[in-house]
Amino acid sequence: MPIIDRIRTFLASPQGRRLTEQGRRMAADPRNQQRARGLLARLRRR
Template identity: 75%
Template sequence: MPLLGRITRFLSSPQGRRLTEQGRRLASDPRNQQRARSLLARFRGRR
């Protein structure tokens, strides 16, 4: 089975939906957003 199909099937499973919701909650936290921005800024600065 192609990788994309396996990922799609996993995301539609109960465990995949649970992880997706957890990711959304973590992404909406302002502290995590700031951490992600600083991490991206460090990677962009290396070029």
């Protein structure tokens, strides 16, 4: 089974949906957005 199919299967499962929703909540947090921007800025400087 190709890796993409395995990922799709996992994301369709209850656990995958739960993790996806948790990730969306974390991404909506302004503090996490600021952390992500800082990380990307540091990576771009290299």
